[in-house]
Amino acid sequence: MTNLSFKENIIGSRNYKTISVMLLLFIGGGSFFFIGIESYFKIFDFSSIQYIPQGILMLFYGTLALTFGSYLLLTLVWDVGSGYNQILKEEQIIYIVRKNFPGKNSFYFFSYPFKIIKQIKLLKKDGLNPRTNILLVLKDKREIPLYPPQFLLKPTEMEKKAINLSNLLKVPVETKTVS
Template sequence: MNSATDTVLEQSVLGSRRLSNLLVAAAVSIGGIGFLLASASSRLGRDLLPVGHAADLIWVPQGLVMGLYGIAAVLLATYLWLVIVLDVGSGINRFDRASGEALIRRRGFRQTIEVAIPLRDIQAVKVEVRDGLSPRRRLSLRVQGRRDLPLTRVGEPMPLAEVELAGANLARFLGVPLEGL
């Protein structure tokens, strides 16, 4: 979502609250609970799962290993749900011509990360497009004396037309060249 006036351009950045992350966290949670129930079924000799016959598993080593897998999955699921609840990675890109400053803000685990850049230090808006096994489509700022500063969300690649349009609009607003196309 973008909002713009003559002097301010503000872009919101999607964080970890995406459908794909919710589905992965749910699948890992269900799998972890399933492994723990299979392990408990093996130890107690009673089927605690509605499918299969986990009580027939030998406790050592099968039931024990299933329990370890279950613990690992539950810990991973806890981490994934925490990242989703905190919405890590969400934030804003705010470009203010009146104050002459760009503010990039992202939510982290324990704190908010803010980077303020004078607009005069921005040399260009860079569009990175890489297709293949691990595709990348992102916008970044080329800043004098610093590494390129990414502006778009991490994870799912944005459609190419959307990246190009956002880059062109930002470059036009800032009055800098658009690189990478």
């Protein structure tokens, strides 16, 4: 981090969780779809699976899984959610840039001057799926997340980031724990 600016790249949907879920959906959905089709055409001997009702149900679930898998594949190809956070100390402004699905608004570009930032909030979520995130709290009480939900860092690393950011912006830090 320099004294004048700081830029942090954000990984979007191209992460191991999205890739593994997509592969599981394609493998499982393809299997269900194949067995549903097979129960109608009787190509192989799956005599325990009748087309009505098991085959139709397997076709439905297979089609659903393949549709969700295709959606995840498109988010991977387009790298939805990737971008960067940039803080320019000299200009007293924060930029948040993210990719979206292709089309009219394929990029989200937000800028916030330092003077409208009230505080930094470190949000900790406990439970089976613990998460931490840093939020910019504006004077009009809007809370802007700086990281996507799948951006996982150790809580100590997030705390260091929040403290460094609050020192740079000269605003207080609030820690909030949610169960």
